[in-house]
Amino acid sequence: MRNQIKWLWDNMDRQYHTRHILALCISVFTCLLLLVNPALSQKLIDDVIIPQNSEPLMRILLLMLVMKVLREGLRYLMVVILETDSQNMMFHLRTRLFERMQMSDMRFFDSHRTGDLMTRMSADLDWCRHFMSYLSYRVIDSVCTFLFATVYLLTVNWRMTLLLVAITPMLLLITKLFSSHVRPKFVAMRERLSEMNTAAQENIAGNRVVKAFAREDYEMERFREKNEAFKQSHLKINQTWLTFFPIMELLANAMMLLTVFVGGIFIIRGDMTPGQMAIFTSLSWALSNPMRELGNLINDMQRFSTSCQKVMELDFGKPSIVDPPGAREHGRMKGKIEFRDVSFAYETSSAELKPILSHVSFTVQAGQTVAVMGPTGSGKTTLISLMARFYDPTSGTVLIDDCDVREWKLDELRGGIGTATQDVFLFSDTVEGNVAFGDQDLTLDEVRDVSRRAAADAFIEQLNEGYDTIIGERGVGLSGGQSQYCTKCKD
Numbered sequence: 001m002r003n004q005i006k007w008l009w010d011n012m013d014r015q016y017h018t019r020h021i022l023a024l025c026i027s028v029f030t031c032l033l034l035l036v037n038p039a040l041s042q043k044l045i046d047d048v049i050i051p052q053n054s055e056p057l058m059r060i061l062l063l064m065l066v067m068k069v070l071r072e073g074l075r076y077l078m079v080v081i082l083e084t085d086s087q088n089m090m091f092h093l094r095t096r097l098f099e100r101m102q103m104s105d106m107r108f109f110d111s112h113r114t115g116d117l118m119t120r121m122s123a124d125l126d127w128c129r130h131f132m133s134y135l136s137y138r139v140i141d142s143v144c145t146f147l148f149a150t151v152y153l154l155t156v157n158w159r160m161t162l163l164l165v166a167i168t169p170m171l172l173l174i175t176k177l178f179s180s181h182v183r184p185k186f187v188a189m190r191e192r193l194s195e196m197n198t199a200a201q202e203n204i205a206g207n208r209v210v211k212a213f214a215r216e217d218y219e220m221e222r223f224r225e226k227n228e229a230f231k232q233s234h235l236k237i238n239q240t241w242l243t244f245f246p247i248m249e250l251l252a253n254a255m256m257l258l259t260v261f262v263g264g265i266f267i268i269r270g271d272m273t274p275g276q277m278a279i280f281t282s283l284s285w286a287l288s289n290p291m292r293e294l295g296n297l298i299n300d301m302q303r304f305s306t307s308c309q310k311v312m313e314l315d316f317g318k319p320s321i322v323d324p325p326g327a328r329e330h331g332r333m334k335g336k337i338e339f340r341d342v343s344f345a346y347e348t349s350s351a352e353l354k355p356i357l358s359h360v361s362f363t364v365q366a367g368q369t370v371a372v373m374g375p376t377g378s379g380k381t382t383l384i385s386l387m388a389r390f391y392d393p394t395s396g397t398v399l400i401d402d403c404d405v406r407e408w409k410l411d412e413l414r415g416g417i418g419t420a421t422q423d424v425f426l427f428s429d430t431v432e433g434n435v436a437f438g439d440q441d442l443t444l445d446e447v448r449d450v451s452r453r454a455a456a457d458a459f460i461e462q463l464n465e466g467y468d469t470i471i472g473e474r475g476v477g478l479s480g481g482q483s484q485y486c487t488k489c490k491d
Contacts, residue, residue, distance in 0.1 A: 031140075034071070036064075160263065182240050186303050336364065342396035343393060
């Protein structure tokens with residue numbers, strides 16, 4: 001967990017480091033302020049109530065009010081700073097992770113489910129924010145409250161303090177046992193969440209296919225199973241917590257009962273004043289509650305650790321296909337394509353290699369039209385993927401204009417290749433935005449010209465708002481043929 005916290009800290013902008021440290025220092029100071037009112041309560045009882053001396057009453061009450069307002073005001077300021085900084089950290093981190101995914105190669109997307117990536121970008125990142133905005137200061141609160149209260153109570157009555165503190169090791173032992181039992185359950189729950197999100201994402205993306213084959217009942221049952229698995233993983237964590245929680249509550253309440261019992265004996269014997277007894281009554285929770293709260297904090301820390309690990313995997317991932325060192329400009333692509341003894345194999349989920357192409361060689365001259373035919377799975381799409389360098393060949397060389405594609409800059413290489421895939425995909429944008437997706441500098445007249453050449457201008461003009469018509473995600477709102485025409489314009 002130390003590495004994960006360091007990673008989060010390093011990913012917070014330097015300008016927020018000082019603010020964050022200041023907020024944590026405020027947390028420590030407010031823990032010290034907790035001791036003031038119990039001390040004033042002692043004076044209120046011993047110097048005002050018992051001797052029936054009303055003179056210092058208003059002064060003590062006013063001071064108690066000022067301390068309460070001061071503490072709450074500082075806590076408010078601390079929460080505002082932590083929440084602002086954590087939101088800024090998450091904003092920058094989410095932006096960088098999205099950029100990392102944009103620059104990742106096709107193997108990355110082949111090996112990661114969309115639902116899992118969405119979970120990392122949303123729920124997992126939010127747990128990182130939750131640590132920076134809440135868990136960090138709650139841990140400091142618990143530790144400082146316990147230490148400050150212990151030191152102060154030792155100055156009031158050391159024998160009674162040691163008696164109360166003797167119970168805390170048992171609370172720590174139970175917390176440690178709880179932590180070791182709950183961590184693997186959080187890992188399992190995180191996987192169930194990812195599977196449930198993946199099932200939902202696939203169903204939403206493929207809603208037309210589901211309806212076309214009347215598979216709604218099947219999909220609802222499949223999602224119900226994933227949802228049930230996620231629910232059961234949550235219940236297992238709650239059952240683990242409920243196993244340890246009663247013991248921790250029993251020990252915490254025993255500490256309060258011990259305070260009243262032993263304190264009463266000390267008062268009868270004259271070893272403690274009623275005001276000192278009030279201090280122990282007020283601060284006994286400061287010894288028990290931090291230990292009790294550690295259970296909840298460890299609960300959340302385990303969830304943070306599991307989620308942060310997933311986010312770090314995404315951040316540290318490096319694409320295998322990148323611009324080569326010293327890549328040079330090639331200018332306008334002429335169009336000559338050559339495959340020299342090219343072989344390619346996909347890596348399956350079981351880490352085995354599945355051959356697709358084997359020693360393929362051919363040359364296509366610039367301006368020449370070539371049709372590649374073959375059965376499903378024979379490698380037709382793979383040829384295009386190797387040309388655009390979505391993948392690198394297992395062996396052999398792919399050349400464009402007599403230059404190995406691995407020596408081209410990726411933007412220049414892919415910008416010179418127009419690909420019309422069999423999968424139609426349109427973004428949630430205007431018709432104009434989709435047509436001009438590959439070149440945002442196109443004017444409206446140029447978009448219209450491209451659409452006319454793709455035979456799409458006629459039906460686009462008939463839409464309610466023409467080229468400004470918003471088409472739904474994946475082209476919802478257009479017919480299948482119209483979506484293909486728009487995709488053809490884009491390519």
